Amino acid sequence: MYLNKLFAITADMGGWELFVNSLWPMIQGGIKYTIPLTLIAFTFGISLALITAIMRLSKYKFLSIPARIYVSAVRGTPMLVQLFIVFYGLGQIGFTIDPFPSAIIAFSLNVGAYASEVIRASILSIPKGQWEAAQTIGMGYSQALRRIILPQATRVSIPPLSNTFISLVKDTSLASLILVTELFRKAQEIAARTYDFMLLYVEAAFLYWIICFLLSLVQDRIENRLDRYVSK
């Protein structure tokens, strides 16, 4: 029954035509929502992650314990549930936030927790001798961190943070479930009308793939630039 209908529509429009016609709405969803959401959430997320990592490394418990709880809570709960809490949950108790800002909040918090672990590990991977050398030329903790440790830790954390970034691109498709009309929601909307699930979802997958591929090229360039002081 369904199958008949599907064949009918596909035959009607022609598969290729549907592919081309739905390309632009999906790309629009990507440009208007997927990419901005990714970039904004990643920027906020990394800033949050840096603060969280430094708090976690602090010897003061009143800094390290809240950071630990935050990381543990985010990592221990599903992304989708976090998204629903921010959008539907907060909405219900009177803090109504639009879908797109809700998504930004939820994804920033999510990236903040995961990336803080990456940043913390990369800070810890810098040899103790670097801290000591900084100390002997008179640097205090924050100066040593800023000028000596973080630049080196940045190089170490680029590959894992790129992974976080690429995961984020793909995870933003979850925002379709809180009504953000991003790339995948466009695909769902068109599929709901045409029933051409296979074609449209493969097309969406293809677009995500292209975005991630382009990002991996950018990653290589950044790594090469930062590699000037590392022997190859």
Next chain:
Amino acid sequence: MFLTVKGLSKSFDDQEVLKHIDLEIEKGNILTIIGPSGSGKTTLLRCLNALEMPNKGLFTFSDGLEIDFEKMPKKNELTKFRLKSGMVFQSYNLFPHKTALENVTEGPLIVQKREKQAVFKLAESLLDKVGLLDKKYLYPHQLSGGQQQRVGIARALAIEPELMLFDEPTSALDPELVGEVLKVIKDLANEGWTMAIVTHELKFAEQVSDRVLFMDNGYIVEQGPPAQVLKDPKEERTRQFIQRIMNPE
């Protein structure tokens, strides 16, 4: 006396590594510290720079700066104390993301906030002194071990310390590179620098030291002029140690 240390003690967990050490360093003098592995040489040197926080010890400098580690020293006192000495590490510890020149300028420029032009002039003259002016734009990984260590010495000199500390500055180097680093240290000796050097190079110690200090098990066993400590030690333990280094079986 440039520096007088009284009652320096340091423990790690419940192991006492430095046991109530008294020490004097005279202005312009070169003190070498020798002793078996684990005797506390590195720890002693690191305490002189507060890289290791002594548990106890009264440090008095000729200019009146006095720090008593039995109380927690104030932060600005500690910074002053640290900048009195420059440290040269066994494993160089150069900043890998900075060029040779930037390694040297980092302290005076960023920490001490001295005037830029003067700092660059100073840094270039220091790199020249250690024979590496033509390598100033290279990163540490582009330099040999001996060259890296010489940059390390220039970096330590750049904060214009009054005391230079060396922890086995040549023991991570290939034998053929040891000479170039020792030569730089000898040059500094001739310029009248005050230095404390931990070393296993007894011949070098004999040539440059004003005083040799033999440590064992957290104590200073014996100290005196090199001719005495290295050639005619009073203590049996010193004699055995020197024997062992001179004639390894």
